[in-house]
Amino acid sequence: MIISVVVAASNENAIGKDNQLLWKLPNDLKFFKNLTWGMPILMGRKTFESIGSKPLPGRMNIVLTRQTNLFIETTQLYAADGLEKALALAVHAGYKELFIIGGSELYKQAIPLADKIYLTRVDASFSDADTFMDAIDPTIFQLVSSEQMPKDEKHLYPYRFETWERKPA
Numbered sequence: 001m002i003i004s005v006v007v008a009a010s011n012e013n014a015i016g017k018d019n020q021l022l023w024k025l026p027n028d029l030k031f032f033k034n035l036t037w038g039m040p041i042l043m044g045r046k047t048f049e050s051i052g053s054k055p056l057p058g059r060m061n062i063v064l065t066r067q068t069n070l071f072i073e074t075t076q077l078y079a080a081d082g083l084e085k086a087l088a089l090a091v092h093a094g095y096k097e098l099f100i101i102g103g104s105e106l107y108k109q110a111i112p113l114a115d116k117i118y119l120t121r122v123d124a125s126f127s128d129a130d131t132f133m134d135a136i137d138p139t140i141f142q143l144v145s146s147e148q149m150p151k152d153e154k155h156l157y158p159y160r161f162e163t164w165e166r167k168p169a
């Protein structure tokens with residue numbers, strides 16, 4: 001199965017503060033929705049709480065947690081107590097790609113396994129950030145596409161949609 005990471009990060013690789021995002025970029029939310037629609041998404045328990053402890057519609061939601069009985073599982077919402085279990089759930093449901101959507105604890109474990117990284121680079125700095133991702137290692141991943149987006153009245157910062165792929169071994 002293809003393992004894809006989806007992340008938005010500032011120039012310093014900041015991804016959050018107080019269990020929330022640091023910016024409002026409606027076009028990035030649209031990009032995220034289009035990319036993941038109909039697909040399985042995997043998130044850490046804290047990220048799940050940050051989106052209101054409800055599954056994102058139209059997708060198979062898998063939440064990584066070591067707690068039991070955190071929520072009632074449904075056909076849209078599953079708990080997994082480890083990455084392997086999460087991958088197995090998506091494979092068992094017949095999917096060929098899994099999107100790992102954060103947060104930092106999960107990125108740390110998943111990027112070493114990832115085939116692809118969809119990175120929205122927010123061209124700004126946030127001195128109050130409290131959560132970061134590791135920098136993408138250019139010896140392991142190569143940039144295969146990059147689309148620059150300007151700031152406008154709805155987007156306070158310019159940003160860039162980048163796709164990184166694992167280099168062949």
Ligand SMILES: NC(=O)c1ccc[n+]([C@@H]2O[C@H](COP(=O)([O-])OP(=O)(O)OC[C@H]3O[C@@H](n4cnc5c(N)ncnc54)[C@H](OP(=O)(O)O)[C@@H]3O)[C@@H](O)[C@H]2O)c1
Binds near residue numbers: 106131
């Ligand atoms: N900018 C972005 O693209 C983006 C995307 C997503 C999130 N974020 C931000 O990231 C922050 C949250 O990240 P975070 O690092 O604090 O938390 P997180 O990665 O969302 O969740 C951490 C939790 O996941 C569970 N977990 C992690 N690894 C596990 C494993 N191997 N097995 C079982 N459970 C595991 C644990 O839950 P239990 O404690 O329940 O066991 C752990 O406490 C927020 O600020 C959020 O807004 C940013």
